[in-house]
Amino acid sequence: MTLPETAKIPFGGDYNPEQWPEQVWDDDYRLFDAARIDTLTLGVFDWALLQPAEDVYDFTLLDQIVERASAEGRAICLATGTGAHPAWLARAHPEVTRVDFEGRRHRFGQRHNSCPSSPVVRRLSAELARRIARRYAGNPSIIAWHIGNEFGGACYCDRCAEGFRDWLRAKYTTLEALNAAWYTTFWSHTFTAWEEIEPPSALTEHWRGPDHTAFQGITLDYLRFMSDAMLACFLGEKAALRESSVEVPVTTNFMGMYRPIDYHRWAAHLDFASWDNYPPDDCSQARMALTHDLMRGLNGGQPFWLMEQTPSVTACRDVNPLKRPGVLRLWSWQAVAHGADAVLFFQMRASRGACEKYHGAVIGHAGRSDTRVFREVAELGEELDRLGGATLGARTPARVAVLFDWDSWWALEISDGPSRLLRYQQIVLSYYQALWEAAVDVDVVGVTADLSRYDVVVAPALHLLKGDLPERLEAVARRGGSVVTTFLSGRVDEHDQAFLMDVPGPLGQLMGVRVDEWDAREPEYANPVLLETPGARLQVDSMLIFELVIPQGAETVGTYQADFYAGTPAVTRNAFGAGHGWYVGAGLDQAGVTWVVRRVLESHELVGPYADVPGLETATRVTSEGQRLLFLLNHNNGPVDCTAHRAGVDLLSGAHIECGQPMRLDARGVMVLRQSPGGTDNQIHPYG
Ligand SMILES: [Zn+2]
Numbered sequence: 001m002t003l004p005e006t007a008k009i010p011f012g013g014d015y016n017p018e019q020w021p022e023q024v025w026d027d028d029y030r031l032f033d034a035a036r037i038d039t040l041t042l043g044v045f046d047w048a049l050l051q052p053a054e055d056v057y058d059f060t061l062l063d064q065i066v067e068r069a070s071a072e073g074r075a076i077c078l079a080t081g082t083g084a085h086p087a088w089l090a091r092a093h094p095e096v097t098r099v100d101f102e103g104r105r106h107r108f109g110q111r112h113n114s115c116p117s118s119p120v121v122r123r124l125s126a127e128l129a130r131r132i133a134r135r136y137a138g139n140p141s142i143i144a145w146h147i148g149n150e151f152g153g154a155c156y157c158d159r160c161a162e163g164f165r166d167w168l169r170a171k172y173t174t175l176e177a178l179n180a181a182w183y184t185t186f187w188s189h190t191f192t193a194w195e196e197i198e199p200p201s202a203l204t205e206h207w208r209g210p211d212h213t214a215f216q217g218i219t220l221d222y223l224r225f226m227s228d229a230m231l232a233c234f235l236g237e238k239a240a241l242r243e244s245s246v247e248v249p250v251t252t253n254f255m256g257m258y259r260p261i262d263y264h265r266w267a268a269h270l271d272f273a274s275w276d277n278y279p280p281d282d283c284s285q286a287r288m289a290l291t292h293d294l295m296r297g298l299n300g301g302q303p304f305w306l307m308e309q310t311p312s313v314t315a316c317r318d319v320n321p322l323k324r325p326g327v328l329r330l331w332s333w334q335a336v337a338h339g340a341d342a343v344l345f346f347q348m349r350a351s352r353g354a355c356e357k358y359h360g361a362v363i364g365h366a367g368r369s370d371t372r373v374f375r376e377v378a379e380l381g382e383e384l385d386r387l388g389g390a391t392l393g394a395r396t397p398a399r400v401a402v403l404f405d406w407d408s409w410w411a412l413e414i415s416d417g418p419s420r421l422l423r424y425q426q427i428v429l430s431y432y433q434a435l436w437e438a439a440v441d442v443d444v445v446g447v448t449a450d451l452s453r454y455d456v457v458v459a460p461a462l463h464l465l466k467g468d469l470p471e472r473l474e475a476v477a478r479r480g481g482s483v484v485t486t487f488l489s490g491r492v493d494e495h496d497q498a499f500l501m502d503v504p505g506p507l508g509q510l511m512g513v514r515v516d517e518w519d520a521r522e523p524e525y526a527n528p529v530l531l532e533t534p535g536a537r538l539q540v541d542s543m544l545i546f547e548l549v550i551p552q553g554a555e556t557v558g559t560y561q562a563d564f565y566a567g568t569p570a571v572t573r574n575a576f577g578a579g580h581g582w583y584v585g586a587g588l589d590q591a592g593v594t595w596v597v598r599r600v601l602e603s604h605e606l607v608g609p610y611a612d613v614p615g616l617e618t619a620t621r622v623t624s625e626g627q628r629l630l631f632l633l634n635h636n637n638g639p640v641d642c643t644a645h646r647a648g649v650d651l652l653s654g655a656h657i658e659c660g661q662p663m664r665l666d667a668r669g670v671m672v673l674r675q676s677p678g679g680t681d682n683q684i685h686p687y688g
Contacts, residue, residue: 002249003272003303003341004143009384009391010039010075013345013362014308017042017065018049020349027367028349029072034369035362036381040069041307041344043132044079044149045111048086051128059135070141077307077344078142080129080237083149084111085121093120099157101210103203115155116229117163122236130240137245145250146307147237150276151230152260156201160229165194167225181495182217189215211414216496223410227262235269253307254298256291257425259413262406264446267298276308276346277335282321285617285635286436287429288331292338293396293444294404301395301443305342306335312360312373320358326668328376329383330633333670337619337631341392343384345377383652387672390651394621394629398443399606402432403459405447411464411496412488419520421544422587427461427486430590434597439608439618451475455604456482458597462489462507464496470506477510478577482600485511486584487518487547503547510581512554512574519546519563528561529570529586531595540592542570547585554583557596571596609645616640616665630673634665648673 004010012032017025032040042065043050051057069076090097090108096118097106106113114121129147136142172178175191184190191197198204200219206212213219238250249271254263256275267273275295279288295304311328313320323331332343350361357365362377369378409424435442435458443454447469451457457476462485470490473483490504499505503515521527526541539561546560549569558571570586580603584596601607610618615636621629630648634640647659651672657663665671 003305003393004075004249006075006143006341006389006392008388009336010143010305010342010344011381011384012037012039012074013041013348014044015040015042015348016045016351017068018046018061019351022064024349024367025068028363029068031363031367031369031374032072032074032348035374035378036385037074037348037362039075039077039143039342039344040348041077041146042066042069042079043081044146045083046079046081047084047128048088050081050132051086051124053088054092054124057131059131066136066139066141070139074141075143076139076141077144077146078132078136079146080125080132080148080241082125082128082147082237085114089120089124093118095157095159096121098153098155099160101154101156101201101206103156103201105157112150112153115157115159116226116233117155117157117159122233125233126236126240129237130243133241133244137248142248145241145245145248147234147241147250147252150253150255151234152255152258154226154260156199160226161197161199163229164199164222164225165197167228168197168221169194171221182215183495183497184215187214211420212416213414216411216414219414220407220410220496223260224262224265226260227265230261231266231269234266238269251305251307254295257294259406259409263298264406264448270299272302272304273298274305274307274342277306277331278308278310278314280317282323282327285334286433288334289338289436289617289619290402290429290432290444292335292340293402293442296339296396297404297443297445297449300449301339303339303341303393303395305344306332306340307342307344308346309335309344310360311345311362311377313358315356315359323360324668325372325376328373329380330635330668330670332380333631333672334617334633336391337617337621337633339396339621343380387651390623390674391621391629391672394623396441396443397620397622398441399454399604400435400440400442400456400458400601401449401451401454402428402435402442402444403447403457403462404428404444405462405464407466407494408461408463411492412461415463417520418488418518419544421523422461422488424461430593431458431460431484431597433590434594435601436617437594437611438598438601438606439611439613439616440601440606441620454481455606456484456600458484459489460486462486464492464494465490465499465506466494470510473507474510474576477579477581480578482580482582482603483510484582484584484596484600487545487586504583507581508552510574510576511572511583512552512576512581513569513572513583513585514550514552515547515585516550517548519548519565520544521546526589527563527586529558529588529592530561531558531571531592533557533599536595536599538591538595540595541589542586542592543589544587546570546587549583549585554581557582557599558586558592560586610642613640613642616642628675630675632663632665632671632673634667634669636667638667639669640665644673646675648675
């Protein structure tokens with residue numbers, strides 16, 4: 001793991017001067033100076049430009065672009081240009097385009113249209129990366145390599161079918177093992193030759209779309225294979241870059257909670273993680289925080305780059321709301337608060353045509369510098385300049401972890417029963433939201449992460465259990481920690497086969513419960529749940545899923561209030577070792593989830609000092625010198641008042657804050673408090 005070496009937070013983003021005559025470049029750099037833009041991502045979609053025919057490479061224009069950026073003193077994140085394949089490639093090799101889920105061979109068009117198993121695509125994309133590295137590796141302005149763009153999608157062509165069979169041979173060795181893993185005795189599916197195996201698509205195992213499969217085991221393996229096939233494309237380009245560039249860090253831009261790719265399977269292959277933050281709406285503060293934490297968790301808590309965000313609007317949604325004044329700054333600082341060591345935009349100058357011409361840009365079609373958006377970008381640039389390197393490399397001292405697992409995500413959502421309405425992201429988000437409101441620092445980590453540093457581990461909908469995770473969760477509780485899990489956890493093994501034991505399977509001892517039956521209802525139906533511990537009592541609703549929990553040593557914390565299971569447990573807590581296992585068997589509403597999470601945090605004295613200040617988010621980073629930086633982010637449209645819990649200095653305004661002093665943050669205001677040493681703070685926990 002290596003991040004690009006920079007003296008401050010890189011500020012800038014995607015820049016496509018190849019779309020413009022050179023006199024426009026002069027205007028661009030004048031405006032970049034005005035906005036203190038110091039970092040440019042170049043050449044993401046340059047394949048057709050750099051290779052106009054299979055045996056012709058032409059770097060004339062990219063040479064000029066890179067030379068100009070270098071001469072202007074900008075740092076460069078140089079792409080390999082393979083974000084979209086050229087038209088001649090699809091014509092010369094029709095098999096490079098994808099076959100979709102319905103079995104239709106695509107023709108040239110769009111982007112992300114290459115079959116990831118295509119030897120031609122792999123060979124030519126790696127060759128382009130090889131030539132780019134050979135040509136530009138010596139340029140000291142290049143601080144990072146950017147492979148492809150937003151890898152994603154799926155292909156169901158014959159090449160992918162062959163690749164899938166190879167992948168399966170490597171995984172299972174024998175057909176007997178494969179048949180056992182996929183439970184093929186069911187519906188007469190026993191495979192007697194590898195060639196009989198088909199990708200699970202609308203033509204084979206699926207009906208009513210990608211989530212409805214007759215064989216979860218086959219579909220799960222295809223999802224894993226597709227994620228690995230795209231990773232192989234990435235690795236091919238990375239290896240080609242490394243032939244001439246040994247040191248410059250390599251990344252590709254992820255898309256946060258993106259279901260088709262298991263970023264945990266990818267993470268170790270990137271030198272640093274980066275991602276593109278395009279939230280679906282303008283009220284997703286907790287969702288963005290969760291996603292930042294997920295990206296930071298990919299590589300053991302290392303900082304990441306915010307590779308893309310729009311300065312104003314996106315264009316890809318049906319309705320594209322404008323970022324209100326101050327939101328560009330606030331959301332940029334939110335990223336930094338959660339571990340971003342770069343703040344980059346898509347895009348520097350708006351495209352004149354095609355589907356992103358209305359996508360927000362630092363510089364609009366008129367090229368003005370007196371727009372609100374440009375002014376806000378420039379003000380942020382000035383602020384980041386002033387901050388310098390104060391936050392670079394700083395880590396998050398979290399004592400709470402949320403487990404996020406692509407296998408469980410896939411298994412839960414391709415399951416037939418008990419409910420198609422349960423969505424993994426929403427379940428995880430509801431638990432994260434409760435933590436976010438408690439103003440506690442959280443790591444979002446994969447299921448193989450080291451859990452030994454956490455006091456609280458929250459594992460919502462941990463449907464698929466693999467490896468030694470049950471033992472490691474038990475170890476958290478045994479030494480005094482708390483483990484929280486929910487309905488539909490501990491149900492299936494890595495092949496999506498039910499455990500032949502009481503639900504929740506290998507989590508049963510830790511949770512001290514048994515579940516024999518479960519009920520699922522339409523979303524209009526709610527079963528009230530009375531939550532009760534000494535000193536706290538609240539009645540909430542539960543929806544969608546209702547497990548009938550039979551305590552096997554656990555105490556009851558919440559009880560159903562309706563139906564034939566009225567009076568039986570919905571939420572339990574089990575003493576295990578020196579700690580506890582909390583089991584939430586019902587789809588509690590947000591108030592219910594928040595109540596449970598708050599009780600857990602209180603038992604560890606982990607509720608943050610700014611909990612429950614409405615709309616005020618906090619996040620902590622600790623520098624390598626041990627300095628604590630507390631980020632305060634006001635997501636409200638109006639000012640918010642709070643009281644400083646420790647003395648410090650606001651790195652943005654220079655203001656000195658005394659402990660106990662009233663603080664007012666303006667609407668969408670931000671403070672970065674470098675806190676004075678000493679004092680007590682429940683969240684203090686030096687990293688490592
Ligand atoms: Zn394919």
